[in-house]
Amino acid sequence: MKAREIRDRARRRGLAPPPNITGSEWANRFRRLSSEASAEYGRFRIERTPYMREILDVMTGADVDVEEVWFMKSAQIAYSENLNNVIGYHIHLDPGPMMMVQPTVEMAESYSKDRIEPMLRDCPELAALTGYGEKNGSTIQAKHFPGGRLVMIGANSPASIASRPIRIVLADEVDRMPHSTGKEGDPIELARARQATFESNRMFIAGGTPVLKDASRTAKGFEATDKRKYHVPCPHCEKLFPLEWENLQHDPQKDHYAEFQCTECDEWVEHHHKASMIADEAMGGKARWMATDEAPRDRRGFFIWTAYSPFRSWRWICDQWQRAKGDPEMEQVFYNTVLGRPYSFGAQELDHQRLFERREDYNTTDAIPDDVLVITAGGDTQDDRFELEVVGWGDGEESWSLDYVTIHGDPNNRNTRAQLEEYLRETTFKRKDGREMHIKAVFLDAGGHRADAVYSFCRGKTARHVFPCRGLTTAGQPIFARFSILKKQRVRLAHVGTDTAKETIYARLSNPEESAGRMHFPMAYSVDYFKQLTAEEKVIRWSGGRPTVRFEKKKEGGQRNEPLDVRVYALSALRSLPLNLRTMARRNRAMKKREAEKSEEPAKPVKQAKPAPKTKKKTPTPRRKATRRRGWASVR
Numbered sequence: 001m002k003a004r005e006i007r008d009r010a011r012r013r014g015l016a017p018p019p020n021i022t023g024s025e026w027a028n029r030f031r032r033l034s035s036e037a038s039a040e041y042g043r044f045r046i047e048r049t050p051y052m053r054e055i056l057d058v059m060t061g062a063d064v065d066v067e068e069v070w071f072m073k074s075a076q077i078a079y080s081e082n083l084n085n086v087i088g089y090h091i092h093l094d095p096g097p098m099m100m101v102q103p104t105v106e107m108a109e110s111y112s113k114d115r116i117e118p119m120l121r122d123c124p125e126l127a128a129l130t131g132y133g134e135k136n137g138s139t140i141q142a143k144h145f146p147g148g149r150l151v152m153i154g155a156n157s158p159a160s161i162a163s164r165p166i167r168i169v170l171a172d173e174v175d176r177m178p179h180s181t182g183k184e185g186d187p188i189e190l191a192r193a194r195q196a197t198f199e200s201n202r203m204f205i206a207g208g209t210p211v212l213k214d215a216s217r218t219a220k221g222f223e224a225t226d227k228r229k230y231h232v233p234c235p236h237c238e239k240l241f242p243l244e245w246e247n248l249q250h251d252p253q254k255d256h257y258a259e260f261q262c263t264e265c266d267e268w269v270e271h272h273h274k275a276s277m278i279a280d281e282a283m284g285g286k287a288r289w290m291a292t293d294e295a296p297r298d299r300r301g302f303f304i305w306t307a308y309s310p311f312r313s314w315r316w317i318c319d320q321w322q323r324a325k326g327d328p329e330m331e332q333v334f335y336n337t338v339l340g341r342p343y344s345f346g347a348q349e350l351d352h353q354r355l356f357e358r359r360e361d362y363n364t365t366d367a368i369p370d371d372v373l374v375i376t377a378g379g380d381t382q383d384d385r386f387e388l389e390v391v392g393w394g395d396g397e398e399s400w401s402l403d404y405v406t407i408h409g410d411p412n413n414r415n416t417r418a419q420l421e422e423y424l425r426e427t428t429f430k431r432k433d434g435r436e437m438h439i440k441a442v443f444l445d446a447g448g449h450r451a452d453a454v455y456s457f458c459r460g461k462t463a464r465h466v467f468p469c470r471g472l473t474t475a476g477q478p479i480f481a482r483f484s485i486l487k488k489q490r491v492r493l494a495h496v497g498t499d500t501a502k503e504t505i506y507a508r509l510s511n512p513e514e515s516a517g518r519m520h521f522p523m524a525y526s527v528d529y530f531k532q533l534t535a536e537e538k539v540i541r542w543s544g545g546r547p548t549v550r551f552e553k554k555k556e557g558g559q560r561n562e563p564l565d566v567r568v569y570a571l572s573a574l575r576s577l578p579l580n581l582r583t584m585a586r587r588n589r590a591m592k593k594r595e596a597e598k599s600e601e602p603a604k605p606v607k608q609a610k611p612a613p614k615t616k617k618k619t620p621t622p623r624r625k626a627t628r629r630r631g632w633a634s635v636r
Contacts, residue, residue, distance in 0.1 A: 017094070023060030024053045027085045028432075031123050034118030038081065047080040048310060050280040051230045054289050055302050056082050059205055060089045062144065065297045069223040071207030074305040074340030076312060082620050083170055086121050086205065087150060092125050095147030096167040096201075101191055103176040105154030111172075112140050112152045127546040155187035166194040174217040188217065190538075210342035215540050221340045225292035225301025230308060232277040235267035240286065243307040245339050250318040258315040260307075271314045278308055289547055305340035306552065318400065326516045329478070340421055347431035350509055352530040359523045364402045366430045368392060368437075369593065372400060374577065374585045375429060375437055377551065378561045378569025379444040380419075383453055389468040389566040392429070395585030396516035402429060404529065404563070411453040424466065431590070441465040441577050441578060443494055443569040455489040459564075464490065465577070469569055471498035479504065482574035494576060501568040502536065502551045509534075533567070534558035 002270060009264040021029070024046045031044035046053050057067055057083070073079050085099075090098060102108040120132045120143070129145045130136075136144055143150040148167075155177040161184070169191045171177075177187055184190055188206065195202040210216040210304030231240035241263045249256045249268075256268045269277075279285025288513045289302065306312050321340055324330035332343040372392035390403040405423060429437045446454040446468035454468045461467075468491055472481055475498030484493050508517040521530075536551045553561060 009381045021093075022062050023056040023089045026060075026089045027056065027082075030092065030123055031119075033081070034085060034122050037115055038116050044081070044085070044234065047283055050285070050287065050307055050477065051279055051289075052078055052082050052281055053280055053282060054409055055443050055495065056085055058300055058372065059086050059203065061094065061201070061203065062383040063239045063300075065298050067202055068204045068225075068299045069206075070218070070225050070299075070301045071205070072210055072218050072222040072301070072303045073207065073338060074309075075209060076306060077304050077309050079304075080115065080172075083172065083205070084115055086168075086170065086227070087116065088123060088126055090148070090168060091129055091143075093148070095145060095166060096198075097148050098150045098168040098170070099151065099161075099164075099191065100167040100192070101161070101169065101177075101187065102152070102153050102154055102157050103154065103173055104177075105160075105317065107173075108152040108154045109140050112143075116150070116152070120459075121178055139146065144190075144219065156393040160189045161194070164194065165197050166191070167198040168203045168455055169195060169205065170207035171204075174206050174221070175208060176425060186526075189325045192362040209340065211336055211346040212385075213342040222301045225293075225299045225613065227293045227297040227301050228289045228291050230278070231290045231309075233266060234236055234262040234264060234267065235269060235273045236267040238286070239264040240288070240290070242290075243305075245305075245307075245341075247510070248307065248314065248318065250321050251570065252322065259315075260314070264541040270436060272623040274308075275310070276316070284415075291297060299505040303340065306338045306562075325487070326505045326508065326511065329405050329500055331507075350506060350526065351533040352534045355509060355521070355530045355534065356525075356527045359524050359525060361520050363432075364400075364401065364429075364522050364524070367432050368402060368429050368589070369394075369400055370432050371395065371398065371585075372429075372431060372437065373581055373588060374440050374574065374579060375393065375402065376443075376570045376577075377574040378566040378571070378573060379442065380569070381445045381448050381450050381451055382562075384408065384410060386411060386416070387562045387566055388423070389563065389570055390427070390527055391567070391570040392437075393581065394521055395581055397520050397571075397574070398516065398520075400520045401522060401525070403427070404525070404566075406519070411450040411457075424464075433595075443467055443469040443496070443573040443576075445565065445569060446470055446493065452489075455486070455491050459489070459491050465573070467492055467494045467576075469494040469496050469572065471496050471568075475502050476500070480572045483576075494572065496568065496572040498565075498568055499549065500530045501571050502564065503549075504536075505564070505571065506534075520530060529563050532560050535561040535565045 018355065027044050028046055033041045033044055037043040040048070046056070054068075055071070057063075058066055087098060087100070090096060100108070100111070102111055117132075119131050126132070130138065130143055133523075136219055138144050142154045151160070155161070169189060171191060171311050174188060180186060192204060195204065203368060206218075206221060208218055210218040213219065216503045221351055223511055229242040231242050239262070243260055247261045247263060249259050249261065251257070258271065260265070260269045262269060276285065278287050280287050295301070306317055307314060308343040315337055318336055324334040334388055335341050335343040369392070371393055371394040375390060377390045386407040387401075387407045388407070389401060390405075392402050394400075405415060407419050407423070409419070411417065415549070424442060427439065431437065442465065444454050444458060444466070449469045451468075458466050458468045467483070472495050477495075477500060479497050479501045481495040481497055484495065486493050504517075505519075508519050535553055537554050538549055540551050541548055541550050553559070
């Protein structure tokens with residue numbers, strides 16, 4: 001047998017030494033993107049996202065001193081594909097026991113089906129090593145290959161984490177993991193403990209999108225590293241600087257909208273420069289990662305966000321902020337998924353005295369502002385009274401408090417409920433333009449000791465959109481969640497995301513300059529009303545092993561909080577209506593414009609009616625005698 005044939009046979013049997021290449025070089029050479037997992041399927045090119053080159057090389061062992069990598073990121077920056085590249089690299093060139101930890105078992109199984117299996121199928125080298133399509137003992141959660149295995153587990157399964165030694169750990173979306181895995185403790189620390197025997201070549205990779213500032217594992221892990229940021233060259237002065245949200249002009253009222261300002265020369269950088277700016281040295285560019293803090297050599301941290309992504313424009317980022325601004329639910333999504341930062345709720349310490357001084361002088365009965373488009377009411381039920389606030393709503397949920405009523409008496413008493421019914425049915429408001437308005441929707445609290453009285457009051461009033469409501473204790477619920485039917489009580493119950501609504505209200509109170517969602521209060525309200533409106537504060541509580549933000553009454557002061565509760569119900573009642581305030585506002589402005597134009601038109605002179613012309617009597621024409629028509633078939 002010739003030497004060449006022996007060499008070829010050895011290569012076919014896998015006896016050839018593996019190529020000595022980095023993780024990014026392996027990805028460019030061997031990786032194929034699957035059509036069901038990527039919009040740009042086919043051959044993988046690290047040049048598409050050059051900021052991932054150093055990250056991938058470090059995670060695959062290019063720097064032997066590094067054994068822990070933390071990654072804080074936004075969405076749409078190719079992070080998941082590079083985790084897959086780490087897995088593929090080790091299966092092919094540097095095998096060993098690997099573990100990927102997802103927040104839940106279901107997410108781990110989904111990731112295996114949607115991400116890992118397509119990669120093993122479409123990369124020939126990986127398919128041959130893992131025996132894709134063959135019966136080799138692999139399952140959805142465990143992939144076997146020569147020299148190692150890949151295990152996909154959920155952080156909510158303590159037995160799966162603590163049962164095996166692992167050399168390479170990849171923990172994805174750690175902020176969404178439970179704080180404790182049953183009675184075993186922190187799942188991240190459990191995974192670390194599995195690496196104790198691999199002292200010389202272990203690698204721990206963790207990160208994801210951060211969620212809450214004071215309870216983010218991702219942010220905490222990143223802070224303990226050298227906090228590297230991707231620095232790009234300015235096209236004007238060529239000095240390196242990181243792209244920061246604070247340097248992006250996101251105010252549409254100012255010049256250079258959606259442009260970055262260089263921190264060195266103060267020149268403005270337009271989006272079309274981005275492609276050349278993010279090119280690294282391997283592509284002939286100057287961009288590179290730079291540490292912004294000191295940390296042990298065995299620990300690296302990387303932060304990247306949407307501004308660097310080739311899949312999103314800077315204008316898109318700014319437009320997303322304009323949509324989210326003022327709404328805490330949307331703001332948190334923007335901070336987490338676009339900026340890659342943990343969200344810090346900012347409505348927190350409100351000064352009731354400043355709110356009292358912001359009162360406005362406007363009529364609340366027969367000349368309410370013309371911008372009011374719909375009126376709702378929220379009611380709180382106590383053992384000895386009903387408390388009710390009537391709120392007018394305009395474009396962008398700008399609101400005007402129109403009335404605050406206390407109806408004294410036991411809600412179980414029919415007379416007390418009759419007074420409430422009379423108020424809701426008979427009370428009307430008139431705008432300055434003369435349009436008369438009624439209360440469109442009412443949510444009445446049914447969560448106290450008088451629930452049966454509230455059900456009895458609301459029964460049969462569905463056509464008037466009067467419903468009992470109850471707050472939801474689950475975090476993250478929308479302001480108006482849903483209706484449910486109580487068959488025994490024969491009513492529909494509205495479910496309210498109280499914490500979300502309170503966060504929205506407090507955010508709007510803390511930003512009086514913003515027109516969207518601005519809250520107006522009349523001069524008749526006392527300082528005690530504003531004390532009760534700001535009687536709660538935000539705290540972080542751990543529930544089910546996860547951090548949640550809740551509103552609780554302030555420990556000092558002991559103020560009542562009915563004005564806050566009734567505003568929550570009024571806002572939820574508005575959200576339950578099938579209305580589009582923006583469309584209604586546009587029609588309202590158009591109607592005002594037509595009326596103004598009509599009033600400005602000069603009066604047309606009245607023309608005198610002309611006398612009717614004299615008509616002559618017509619003499620009737622004699623009727624013509626009918627004659628028989630003769631044709632070719634007629635008889636002569």
